[in-house]
Amino acid sequence: MTRRISEKEVEKFVESFYNYLKQEKGISEETASAHAHQIRFFALHYLIGYEEKSLLEVTGSDIEDYLGNWYIRKVFGSGRSDVRYILVAFKKFYKFLHERGNLEEEELNDILSACDNPQRYIRRFDAYMELDPESETWEGDFRNWFMGEYDEKEIEVNYKQPFELNAQISRAFSAGDLKLSNTSVLNNFRTFLNYISEHNSMKLTAANSFISRKHIFSLNKAMSSPEKFKSTANQPDSGTVHLFYNLSKTLNLFVVSAKNTLEITPRMDTFKLLSPKEQFVVLFDAMWNETSWVKFLPPDSGGRPEYVQEERMNIASALSECEVDEKYPFVEWIKEFCRERGNAEDELDIIMMATNFVYSVFDERIAPALKVFGLLDFEYKKDRDKYLVNRGRGIEWFTITQFGKKIFKTLMG
Incomplete structure (x- = not known):
């Protein structure tokens, strides 16, 4: 029969664990406190408040439900970057209990097994973040997510399968157009692929499985x-590298292993065999259609990137009407775009709509990506404040290239 554990008992366990980390394991006070906090939160909020269990009754299934379900839905501000820190705390705590004779070997192994593969919990976070509460299929999508297996294996990928070429993008331009364009994406992406190939199995960051x-x-x-x-820059601070990292993941050119290392796949060789035009089509399709735009932003950025991405056909239509090489004031052009969309009732509504574009994924990541692809050019304001500089925001004006106009015309539908 399950016995309710008191908060006082939890504190005794946590204090003992904290002292063990500091005194016996030589861990710093800051790190020991962080691990102790994770165990306290787990015990007080999940075990006592939800499961009515004690810390000594935890099984691997509890770890899976906590980190693959409850924590994602119930903890405000939770994110995929929490996963590895929580799992490290669990491993240390239950090894501590085992050393103290409070946990059998079989029980410990069951818990450690649930902590072995952080990627499955990270995938759960990502899948949950991609659910759209405003979608007509929300209830079914959520039910499918909720009922998903926590120990699901990676989806089988046929790495030798040919890449599908988006016919709409492919017919927008010729190989000759590509040669005459100002795109830097192919050469730079090739540099990126060669680098990660040379450093295959590189260890990724603990927080987000990013490149160090x-x-x-x-x-x-x-x-x-x-x-x-x-x-002190990290991967998201480099717009180009962060873009290429996410496109490569979308295209399965590499995977993140259970050991949190970057492992290239045979699909990379298949990609390299494509013609320059085919490579461009595959990359642009991955950026414009296949990758969730929220992934191009730094973690926990906020805003409404999913709304902006849903507007991409209208964005392409508006951009296709721009004159080649003519300078357009960025903010004013965005306001006019929102006004012509017909959803705003007054100037305040237009400003609020425009904010979703000006201070969002479009200004910060998509416009720079379109520049890398050679579809547009722009310059930042010279008097940008430090925050805008650090976030890569503050475009003053932009122009459309001849190459960009051809592609945007086709993307209109």
């Missing part, structure tokens, strides 16, 4: 137009 700072700076230096960012 050392490699980010090396990759940035190898690009045709290196970006300027501070010495």
Whole structure:
């Protein structure tokens, strides 16, 4: 019979665990406190408040439900970057209980097995974040997510299967148009692929499974137009590398292993065999249609990137009407775009709609990506404040290229 554990008992366990980490394991006070906090939160909010269990009654199934379901839905501000820190705390805590004789070997192994593959919980976070509450299929989509297996294996991918070419994008331009364009995407993406191939099995960051700072700076230096960012920059601070990382994941050119390493796949060789035009089509389709635009932003950015992405056909239509090489004030053009959409009742509504574009994924990530693809050009305001500089925002004006006009015309539908 399950016995309710008191908060006082929880605190005794947590304090004992904290002292064990500091005194016996030599872990810093800051790290020991962080691990202890994770166990306290788990015990008080999930075990006592939800499951009515004690810390000594936890099984692997409880870990899976907590991190693959309850924590995602119930904890405000939770994110995929929490996963690895929580699992490390669980492993240390239950090994501590085992050493103290409170846990049998078989019970410990069951819990450790549930902690072995962080990627399955990260996939659960990603899948939940992609659910759309405003969708007509919301209830069914949520039910499918909720009933999903926590220990699901990676979807089988046939890495030798040919890439599907988006016919709409492909007919928009010729190989000759591509040669005459100002795109830098193919050469720089090739540089990116060669680098991660040379550093295959590189260890990724614990928080988000991103490329580490050392490699980010090396990759940035190898690009045709290196970006300027501070010495503490992480992957999302490099718009180009972050873009290429996410496109590569969408195309299954590499996978993140259970050991949190980057592992290239045979699909990379298949991609390299494509013609330049085919590579461009595959990459642009992955950026414009296949990858959720929220992934191009730094984690926990907020805003409404999903709304902006839903408007991409209308965006393409409006951009196709721009004159080639004519400078358009970015903010004013966005306001006019929102006004012509016909959804705003007054100027305040227009400003609020425009904010979704000006201070969002479009200004920060999609416009720079379109520049990399050679579809447009732009310049930032010279008097941008530090925040806008750090976020890659503050476009003053933009122009459409001849190559971009051809593609945007086709994307109208």
